[in-house]
Amino acid sequence: MTIDNAFATVLKRLRKEKEESQESFSFSIGIHRTYISQLERGLKSPSLRTIEKICKALEISITEFFSQVEQEQRT
Numbered sequence: 001m002t003i004d005n006a007f008a009t010v011l012k013r014l015r016k017e018k019e020e021s022q023e024s025f026s027f028s029i030g031i032h033r034t035y036i037s038q039l040e041r042g043l044k045s046p047s048l049r050t051i052e053k054i055c056k057a058l059e060i061s062i063t064e065f066f067s068q069v070e071q072e073q074r075t
Helices: 003-017 022-029 033-040 048-058 062-074
Strands: none
Touching (some): 003 033, 003 062, 022 033, 022 048, 048 062
16 A cells, blocks of 8 residues: 555544544645545645644644554555
């Protein structure tokens, strides 16, 4: 699995665990919903600033987020 796809899987899973729609999640971090959709489909790679916003909104450290991405990549 590519890092983009692993990132996508983790982002989508964590967002759904918080019971947030793409629309409400994107609004809370100031990013367009279609961009969140592209991230969740592995079509785009986010900037460091975007990763920081995502992790803050998900209430997870960047380290923990990428630990989950690494685990997902191995499966």
